[in-house]
Amino acid sequence: MAEEPKDNKWSRRSIIKGLAGVPFAGGILIAAASEVMGKQNERDKILNSLNIEAERPPATGSMSGDPLRVGIIGYGGRGSHLIRVLGFADNEWLAEMENNAVKNPKDTRLKDFMEQEDLNVKLTAVCDVFDVRAELALNSFNTPTNKIKRYRTHQELIDSGEVDAVVIATPDHWHAPISIYALNAGVHVYVEKPMTHNISETYALREAAKNSSAVFAVGHQHRQTQSFLTAQSVVKENVLGHVSLVQANTNRNDDNGAWQYHIHELASPKTIDWQQFLGNAPDEPFNKEHFFRWRKWWAYGSGLSGDLMTHDYDRINCVLNMGIPQAVTASGGIYTHRDGRNVPDVMQINMEFPDFSTGSSQVDGKEKGMTLVYSATLGNQFNRGTVLMGHDATMELGNRITIFADAQSTRYRDMLQSRQMNTETPIYQYDPAAEGVDGITSATSKYFADKGLLWTYRDGKRVDSTYLHLREWLSCIRNGGNPSCGIKEGFEEAITAHMGGLSYKLGRRIEWDREAEIIKPIDGIDFDEVLLQNTETYQSV
Amino acid sequence: MNSSKFFNEQLNAIVFMRFLIGWHFLYEGALKLFNPSWTAKGFILSSQGPFENLFTWMAAENVLPVIDFLNMAGLLAIGLGLILGYLERPAALFGVLLLSFYYLSHPPFSDLTQIGTEGNYWIVNKNLIEAAALVVIYKIPTAQYFGLKSLLKKSSPTKNLQSHG
Numbered sequence: 001m002a003e004e005p006k007d008n009k010w011s012r013r014s015i016i017k018g019l020a021g022v023p024f025a026g027g028i029l030i031a032a033a034s035e036v037m038g039k040q041n042e043r044d045k046i047l048n049s050l051n052i053e054a055e056r057p058p059a060t061g062s063m064s065g066d067p068l069r070v071g072i073i074g075y076g077g078r079g080s081h082l083i084r085v086l087g088f089a090d091n092e093w094l095a096e097m098e099n100n101a102v103k104n105p106k107d108t109r110l111k112d113f114m115e116q117e118d119l120n121v122k123l124t125a126v127c128d129v130f131d132v133r134a135e136l137a138l139n140s141f142n143t144p145t146n147k148i149k150r151y152r153t154h155q156e157l158i159d160s161g162e163v164d165a166v167v168i169a170t171p172d173h174w175h176a177p178i179s180i181y182a183l184n185a186g187v188h189v190y191v192e193k194p195m196t197h198n199i200s201e202t203y204a205l206r207e208a209a210k211n212s213s214a215v216f217a218v219g220h221q222h223r224q225t226q227s228f229l230t231a232q233s234v235v236k237e238n239v240l241g242h243v244s245l246v247q248a249n250t251n252r253n254d255d256n257g258a259w260q261y262h263i264h265e266l267a268s269p270k271t272i273d274w275q276q277f278l279g280n281a282p283d284e285p286f287n288k289e290h291f292f293r294w295r296k297w298w299a300y301g302s303g304l305s306g307d308l309m310t311h312d313y314d315r316i317n318c319v320l321n322m323g324i325p326q327a328v329t330a331s332g333g334i335y336t337h338r339d340g341r342n343v344p345d346v347m348q349i350n351m352e353f354p355d356f357s358t359g360s361s362q363v364d365g366k367e368k369g370m371t372l373v374y375s376a377t378l379g380n381q382f383n384r385g386t387v388l389m390g391h392d393a394t395m396e397l398g399n400r401i402t403i404f405a406d407a408q409s410t411r412y413r414d415m416l417q418s419r420q421m422n423t424e425t426p427i428y429q430y431d432p433a434a435e436g437v438d439g440i441t442s443a444t445s446k447y448f449a450d451k452g453l454l455w456t457y458r459d460g461k462r463v464d465s466t467y468l469h470l471r472e473w474l475s476c477i478r479n480g481g482n483p484s485c486g487i488k489e490g491f492e493e494a495i496t497a498h499m500g501g502l503s504y505k506l507g508r509r510i511e512w513d514r515e516a517e518i519i520k521p522i523d524g525i526d527f528d529e530v531l532l533q534n535t536e537t538y539q540s541v
Numbered sequence: 542m543n544s545s546k547f548f549n550e551q552l553n554a555i556v557f558m559r560f561l562i563g564w565h566f567l568y569e570g571a572l573k574l575f576n577p578s579w580t581a582k583g584f585i586l587s588s589q590g591p592f593e594n595l596f597t598w599m600a601a602e603n604v605l606p607v608i609d610f611l612n613m614a615g616l617l618a619i620g621l622g623l624i625l626g627y628l629e630r631p632a633a634l635f636g637v638l639l640l641s642f643y644y645l646s647h648p649p650f651s652d653l654t655q656i657g658t659e660g661n662y663w664i665v666n667k668n669l670i671e672a673a674a675l676v677v678i679y680k681i682p683t684a685q686y687f688g689l690k691s692l693l694k695k696s697s698p699t700k701n702l703q704s705h706g
């Protein structure tokens with residue numbers, strides 16, 4: 001530049017130096033635009049060929065009209081959550097959440113509760129056999145606008161004429177008796193899972209629900225999860241091809257997860273109506289641990305098969321609608337919590353569906369049949385996802401859906417060969433938090449989503465699926481319609497869980513007779529006696 | 542090598558660096574401009590370290606769109622400023638600011654999990670180095686020598702630069 005006349009800024013060289021950045025800037029902008037558009041095109045091509053509809057759950061109806069009078073039976077941990085969702089948070093919870101919100105600004109549970117829609121419900125009755133819990137409800141919910149009364153038994157509560165509907169969150173052995181009593185009285189029922197505790201009451205409850213005008217719903221709230229509805233579309237469009245194996249898992253490694261719940265310091269025969277708690281369970285002297293940690297005993301709970309497998313079974317049943325398995329085999333043991341419990345803490349349940357098919361991309365008749373493997377441990381919390389494995393693709397199913405093409409797929413052979421698809425990049429990804437669906441994502445955004453950081457559920461707002469599930473039940477009561485998890489789904493869930501429990505306790509394969517709708521009898525075995533016997537495995541007497 | 546030539550080569554090196562950083566900013570901004578579903582939400586919500594609360598606030602429903610816009614517009618403007626050589630000093634300054642936000646939201650401290658990084662970093666990472674390079678660009682402006690500014694200036698670019706010190 002030394003040779004350049006210094007003051008002539010309009011010389012050719014000066015102009016080049018002045019404007020050199022312009023073509024670069026233009027080129028970079030064009031490159032970015034074509035990068036974005038190109039990826040979008042590739043993505044659109046794949047998405048169009050898959051034709052998956054990112055479903056939104058059907059909108060539930062209006063909550064207008066007279067307030068619905070609800071009673072809560074069983075105001076424990078789960079019961080208080082259900083009631084909170086209906087708009088009633090007790091004083092203890094509010095104080096705890098205020099404290100948490102101050103400590104951690106990311107904890108928005110209190111704010112979320114405050115912003116929740118008014119479901120037009122009055123909480124008029126509570127029944128809990130533990131005085132401390134019943135009084136907490138009375139003290140929290142007896143307000144000028146809401147009068148609540150305590151009842152000693154569920155019969156008194158249901159017969160009081162003060163409730164239109166009940167929410168049942170008792171130990172498992174009370175689910176069916178209370179549900180049946182309420183349905184016979186024409187009172188609407190929302191009951192926690194598992195729907196029943198033994199086989200005969202499963203049939204009795206089905207009869208009661210069929211003969212009652214009341215609305216019956218089982219608390220499998222994940223039926224409201226957007227991703228599961230989208231997964232239904234994935235299966236319908238045969239994106240996965242023939243699914244031969246489904247894996248679902250439970251992995252927990254903490255006291256709470258192993259049902260080692262806190263034993264309240266005020267628990268005593270004076271504060272707990274022990275006989276009322278026992279109900280139809282075998283007689284037992286007062287036992288605080290049995291009362292608070294009832295999930296650890298077959299007498300009141302149903303272990304991994306009833307407590308946690310039911311979640312996974314119903315999730316898959318919601319997506320595949322495969323019904324009751326033709327055969328179930330189960331195994332496991334008490335391996336990590338040898339604390340006097342008699343339900344297993346490691347359990348594998350294989351559910352066989354030899355006639356079921358999700359569809360096929362190959363010649364007719366080549367593929368048929370599926371196994372659902374449920375594998376659970378309460379001694380390790382490594383996250384194993386739910387995986388549906390098809391001939392053409394594999395779907396990871398959670399709050400998000402991720403689908404990978406299979407290298408040997410028939411359906412995607414051409415797209416794989418032309419490198420429009422590859423087996424490492426998801427061919428479809430669905431995240432209810434994102435604006436739309438995304439066929440191709442970076443490792444980083446996958447990480448964020450896996451961490452649950454992008455979770456939102458409805459219109460960009462984090463919504464509790466239990467809230468949506470209860471709202472659906474309320475809407476069916478007010479506006480008609482059938483809950484997504486009603487008696488049919490509940491029956492399938494309960495029978496499958498009991499088959500798992502039976503197989504484990506008997507160490508035998510348990511089969512379902514689809515025509516007769518019964519578990520195939522085994523000579524000399526009374527299935528209910530097996531399930532209810534309060535021992536780790538069945539001891540014939 | 543005479544001192545003038547040496548000086549010119551130093552300038553050329555800084556112009557080259559200015560170009561590269563401008564390129565990086567402009568491309569990042571343009572990708573966001575052309576992709577309407579882009580949002581910084583995930584990046585912000587995964588923030589760690591002493592300023593986590595500030596960044597969490599940025600992801601709030603009513604704040605996030607502003608943050609997304611400012612980030613995209615900032616990247617574009619800084620990128621253009623550096624590449625074209627116009628308002629390079631404010632561009633460098635705002636670039637340092639933006640990079641500081643990126644740095645502070647995911648600081649490479651040994652007790653924090655590093656996300657989305659392809660190398661290994663402790664205290665010093667690429668954001669910090671790029672910010673330091675922008676400080677050099679701020680301290681030694683070159684737009685009057687090479688860039689739009691040279692066409693808009695009345696007097697000799699090199700003289701002016703030298704007098705800047």
